[in-house]
Amino acid sequence: MIPINAVFGLGLLIFFIGLFGVLFRKNLVIMLMSLELLLNGVNVLLAGLSYHMRSPRGSIFAIFIIIMAVSEAAVGFGLVLSYFRQKKTYDMDEFNELKG
Amino acid sequence: MIAGLIFYFFAALAVLSSLFVVTRKNAMHSVMYLAFTVLSVAGVFFSLQAEYLGAIQILVYGGGIVVLYIFVIIIVNLNEIKPERRKLFPRMFIFSLPALLFLQIINVLFTNRPTPPAGPEAGLSFTSFAEMLFSTYLIPFEIASILLLAVLIGAIIVARKKLLHDPD
Missing domain, CATH: 1.20.5 (Single alpha-helices involved in coiled-coils or other helix-helix interfaces)
Structure with missing residues (x-):
């Protein structure tokens, strides 16, 4: 039996690394990758709880999270491509058109 | 016992390669490490007896999303991004939020809590x-x-x- 603290630690560590990437990196594509890491961390937590409670509900919820992650990646890349076509950059510091 | 060893092996791989995803300069290297992370997380799912979830993870993430990232990086050509020029307050914010979360992770890892009771459905x-x-x-x-x-x-x-x- 895998201890629940180990599963929690793994999920939270992956989540932490992803959050670090979203906040620190300035490359838009790498920020989207870090978002995938965040969702993966949550999936690990759900699978671990499902394993410990002997119930398939956690896995089912994780499946829905994967569906949502795929949707987010597809639409996010559409937005990145159309932004890049207009501005020729994906440095986050250049995203300041709304600044007064 | 064997499942525990497999879990720790893939957990270490996942944490290491996700660190590389965040820290590599070249975006293509980051994508390769992302594929590595996703596959090791699938191994973690297999060791947690979520076989269907692991298979879906390999198919959807390893086969779909990583290829999508590679295509986008090929289309959007990689020019250099200027180094960081943030002001003091946002920099404090982006340092303190992960630090707080990391303290919470330490707290979770070193408190003993009973395993949750099994649900009604077995x-x-x-x-x-x-x-x-x-x-x-x-x-x-x-x-x-x-x-x-x-x-x-x-x-x-x-x-x-x-x-x-x-x-x-």
Whole structure:
């Protein structure tokens, strides 16, 4: 039996690394990758709880999270491509058109 | 015992390679490490007896999303991004938020808590998974299919070159 603290630690560590990437990196594509890491961390937590409670509900919820992650990646890349076509950059510091 | 060893092996791989995803300069290297992370997380799922979840992870993440990232990085050519020039307050914010979360992780790792009690439904078998997915969670499942259709259309419309009302 895998201890629940180990599963929690793994999920939270992956989540932490992803959050670090979203906040620190300035490359838009790498920020989207870090978002995938965040969702993966949550999936690990759900699978671990499902394993410990002997119930398939956690896995089912994780499946829905994967569906949502795929949707987010597809639409996010559409937005990145159309932004890049207009501005020729994906440095986050250049995203300041709304600044007064 | 064996499952525990497999879990720790893949957990160490996942944490190491996700660190590399965040810290590599070249975006293509980051994508390769992302593929590595995703596959090791699938190994973690297998060791946690979530076989279907692991298979879906390999198919969807390893086969779909990583290839999508590679295509986008090829299309969007990689020019250099200037080094960081943030002000003091946002920099304090982006340092303190992960630091607080990291303290919380240490707290979680070193407190002893009892394992949660088993739920009313017993078993992690594939049969119980499928029965619950297609009875209790049928409506969310159908809504998810509608979401995927909307994403298919929306991504095409957002990423296309010409506007919709363009006469050409």
